[in-house]
Amino acid sequence: MLESVQVTKTSLQIAVVLFPRVTALDAIGPYEILQRLPGATVTFVGHQRGEVRTDNGFLGLSIDQTFEDEVAPDVVVVPGGIGSRALLEDEVALGWLRGAHRTTRFTTSVCTGSLILAAAGLLDGLTATTHWENLDDLAKLGAVPTSDRVVEHLDRRIVTAAGVSSGIDMALRLAELLTDRVTAQAMQLITEYDPQPPFDAGSPAAAGPEVVARAREIGLLKD
Amino acid sequence: MLESVQVTKTSLQIAVVLFPRVTALDAIGPYEILQRLPGATVTFVGHQRGEVRTDNGFLGLSIDQTFEDEVAPDVVVVPGGIGSRALLEDEVALGWLRGAHRTTRFTTSVCTGSLILAAAGLLDGLTATTHWENLDDLAKLGAVPTSDRVVEHLDRRIVTAAGVSSGIDMALRLAELLTDRVTAQAMQLITEYDPQPPFDAGSPAAAGPEVVARAREIGLLKD
Numbered sequence: 001m002l003e004s005v006q007v008t009k010t011s012l013q014i015a016v017v018l019f020p021r022v023t024a025l026d027a028i029g030p031y032e033i034l035q036r037l038p039g040a041t042v043t044f045v046g047h048q049r050g051e052v053r054t055d056n057g058f059l060g061l062s063i064d065q066t067f068e069d070e071v072a073p074d075v076v077v078v079p080g081g082i083g084s085r086a087l088l089e090d091e092v093a094l095g096w097l098r099g100a101h102r103t104t105r106f107t108t109s110v111c112t113g114s115l116i117l118a119a120a121g122l123l124d125g126l127t128a129t130t131h132w133e134n135l136d137d138l139a140k141l142g143a144v145p146t147s148d149r150v151v152e153h154l155d156r157r158i159v160t161a162a163g164v165s166s167g168i169d170m171a172l173r174l175a176e177l178l179t180d181r182v183t184a185q186a187m188q189l190i191t192e193y194d195p196q197p198p199f200d201a202g203s204p205a206a207a208g209p210e211v212v213a214r215a216r217e218i219g220l221l222k223d
Numbered sequence: 224m225l226e227s228v229q230v231t232k233t234s235l236q237i238a239v240v241l242f243p244r245v246t247a248l249d250a251i252g253p254y255e256i257l258q259r260l261p262g263a264t265v266t267f268v269g270h271q272r273g274e275v276r277t278d279n280g281f282l283g284l285s286i287d288q289t290f291e292d293e294v295a296p297d298v299v300v301v302p303g304g305i306g307s308r309a310l311l312e313d314e315v316a317l318g319w320l321r322g323a324h325r326t327t328r329f330t331t332s333v334c335t336g337s338l339i340l341a342a343a344g345l346l347d348g349l350t351a352t353t354h355w356e357n358l359d360d361l362a363k364l365g366a367v368p369t370s371d372r373v374v375e376h377l378d379r380r381i382v383t384a385a386g387v388s389s390g391i392d393m394a395l396r397l398a399e400l401l402t403d404r405v406t407a408q409a410m411q412l413i414t415e416y417d418p419q420p421p422f423d424a425g426s427p428a429a430a431g432p433e434v435v436a437r438a439r440e441i442g443l444l445k446d
Contacts, residue, residue, distance in 0.1 A: 202417025
């Protein structure tokens with residue numbers, strides 16, 4: 001059984017990409033689930049070691065490994081955020097991503113992180129998802145956008161998640177693929193992921209036009 | 224109308240407490256919602272400026288303000304994690320929390336952060352929640368534990384949330400209390416919080432004994 005082989009794996013290297021003006025929850029949602037898998041090591045990777053500030057600048061997150069370091073992560077997570085735009089033409093970052101993808105078990109994204117995967121050529125002709133406000137951008141970069149919350153192409157080792165919080169759902173699925181269902185369920189229990197949002201406004205359809213208008217007014221990404 | 228007064232408020236100061244071995248998602252879930260509220264400024268507060276590492280050490284988060292700095296935050300968020308234990312007898316941290324609470328609109332916690340609120344004397348005789356593994360610890364500190372996901376005492380300006388991911392649900396409720404329902408719903412839409420976990424294992428009752436046993440074996444907090 002594939003599962004039993006994976007459970008006994010002693011090392012699981014997970015790389016999470018960081019950049020200035022990243023959306024914190026895009027990165028931290030998957031991190032929180034994946035870091036707890038048996039044998040997991042999570043490393044935050046970016047242009048240079050040290051602090052980057054999140055989208056509105058309120059929080060500093062640390063990069064511990066650079067795109068120049070030799071790594072062969074089993075899993076790559078690319079988050080989104082306003083800063084993701086700068087990576088679309090960043091050949092160092094895109095080159096790192098293409099290189100890492102050659103040997104990953106899963107190359108993944110959350111929110112506008114999928115635009116970066118697309119810019120690296122990893123989503124050509126594939127269905128993929130992103131934040132609901134950015135589905136058209138994804139199409140322009142050669143992917144086939146869908147509004148599903150998690151889109152997986154296991155044969156291509158690519159998994160994309162929709163906006164911000166969807167990375168938690170994606171990571172639970174990755175946990176199952178990387179270990180086994182009971183371990184993945186234990187991750188859900190440990191993080192007490194028993195969602196009880198006080199409203200039903202998590203998608204444009206559920207939220208309705210007034211809330212969509214307010215969201216656009218506030219802006220996903222404050223420039 | 225209370226709501227219209229709050230919407231026009233130009234400044235909303237939010238303080239999130241950090242400490243070594245904090246659980247990242249406890250802090251980042253509420254941060255991600257609250258940072259986007261109109262007029263919001265989020266500051267990460269701790270013993271000294273600079274980096275602290277999260278529970279397993281994989282991620283550095285930056286403290287930008289110390290417990291010695293003069294502040295009067297409107298909202299305080301106290302996250303949990305293995306490092307929360309050290310704060311239970313930390314008079315500098317507890318003193319800061321008591322002082323801040325005098326003028327907050329809401330003093331809140333996620334996961335074992337409620338143990339810190341209890342240690343500061345803020346939960347005496349009040350119902351409150353925490354991670355499902357720590358309900359007994361909360362009772363020992365003078366609170367009345369409940370397993371509800373979010374417990375609010377608006378007259379006391381205290382809101383506690385259960386384990387790790389529950390801070391997202393709490394923050395959406397806080398968003399409503401701080402602004403108005405449409406703005407809070409816009410936060411849910413912006414973060415695309417339309418949860419679709421692949422399993423139903425987010426509470427001990429739903430998870431069942433095998434998953435609870437695996438969760439305990441893996442451990443919420445790796446020592």
